[in-house]
Amino acid sequence: MNSIIFTAAARLLVALMFVFSLFMLLRGHHLPGGGFIGGLIGAVSFIVYSLACGPAEARKALRITPEVIAMLGLGIALLAGMFSFFLGDPLFTGQWYWVGGDSYETSAFSLNTVLVFDIGVYLVVLGGILSLTYAFEEET
């Protein structure tokens, strides 16, 4: 697609959408959002970029192939779930460490495996969608 307007707008949009996708990812669990929706938005930002500059350029921007991103995400999600092994809980039991308090309301922020799992999901969705769409774009 060779439109100057689109290419110029894409630069802005891509960065905005990508940051928004990270925002959605971090916002998840307690508020609407999370890894899946964040990954979708992130994928859309890269799709817009590939429409504006071509899939080859978009692949370069990703640096890692989308398939590898998806597999890494799967690994991260699985390992986040398996972390509960060390605390004697069943698989995928969320482990929370509240900083400066003991619950969602009282603490400043928390370290938890749920976010790590969500990051894994984010990467799986991002990588999965992008590997599909890039394959389609490159075929035509």
Place this chain on the structure above:
Amino acid sequence: MSWVLVMPIAVPFLTAVVAYLARNYPAGRWISLAGSVLSLVASAVLMAAVLDQGVIAAQMSNWNAPFGITLVADYLAAVMVVITAITGLATAIYALGEIPEETESLGFYALFQTLIAGVTGAFLTGDLFNLYVWFEVMLIASFSLLVIGGGKDRLDAGIKYVALNLVSTLVFLSGIGLLYGVTGTLNMADLREAVANAENQGLITVIAMMFMVGFGVKAAVFPLFFWLPASYHTPYFAISAIFAGLLTKVGVYALMRMFTLVFVGDVGFTHEILIWVSLLTMFTGVIGAAAQTDFRKILSFHIISQIGYMTLGLALFTPLALMGGVFYLVHHIIVKANLFFVAGLAKQYAGDTDLNRIGGLYKSAPLLAVLFIIPAFSLAGFPPLSGFWAKYLIVKAAIELDAWFVAFVSLLVGLLTIFSMTKIWGMAFWKPHPEGYDPTPDRAPPKVTRAMIVPIAGLAAMTIVIGFYPEPFVQFAQTAATQLLDPSDYVTTVLGVQP
């Protein structure tokens, strides 16, 4: 405790991730092999735990049943997990010899391990919706494996396979939706009570039939089997072996689980249908095989015919019949995967799988001939191989019920199976290699690696061991059947277990 149940699923998944990242290096295949060995260890640990404590269950994420996802293993599930790991290991070894490097770098081993994870998950889950998810994992992995390596035939087979399996999954999913609407739960143990107490028993029977159709397509029973012979003869031999061994059995396992645990309110109706379906499956499968001349197509039709015996074991619904069904399930996985392995090796020697184009294998590969005869005769039910005991139990169960016609059909199908096996034997092994079809086995240097012989020999040895020393296996099947017929242990373990 709960990790005993998790590891057989988690190990292949992690292996898939690592094997994918290493797919372009030779290390990838060794990682896959190591993962398969670890899976076998994990499933052996699970088996030991089940033998020690009976039914075991675990609640994922600490959500108690019936709200969370439950993993549960009774005797049947445990033995299926072990046999999956064994077949997986055999395939991982066989693949070392068969799969070319281009296919490896497409992520073959990652898909293969994901398939194993999906199958294991389906055996271990105690939640219907989770079962659906595992079916999807299996479907995605198996579709990719079916078309990997490319080619028109494979795509054609893949599309048929995926289209029909999607239909089955949709029927299954609609069944789940309806069942949830009626009972408000999807935990299998909880469903037993809920289904028995449901007001609208007519609707329950309808849902039961939806499940029968959904799982029936997966298991390839009459008249829903046509996707199987259309697709199993095209992929790599390692893949068709694992498909033949495991995928249809997941359908049979799901049928066995649902129609002993949940849908037992109207046994006279549902299981009567199953009897006729089983008989027709057995018969059409074996007749279909008689018309084929391709090594793998004959074997594919035989899968269908053998599936009939397993569902028959379920349909007769006596302790002896179920015991025979469980025994048959395990025996058949070993034998069938092995026969597909043999077909792959035969192709390496003779250059084709069409029986009209090959021959003389007895002369050029006597070891292969011996290794073929063991699973082939076991499949046909020759004493004293494992298939004999499996058929014996089923036929005996039928005779005890005075179901003479059922017993007659079982024996007849056994006889026709021998016909097909002798056809393969005669055409591929005894007949001289036909003129004009290269490579003639005497001259062509066969590209045979030890990696392909080892799993064949190993599985054949297992067939012989089960055949000559069936006592512990039969006893195990008996306990499994008792647990299936009286699942109170299953139900209390799942619903009572505190994480």
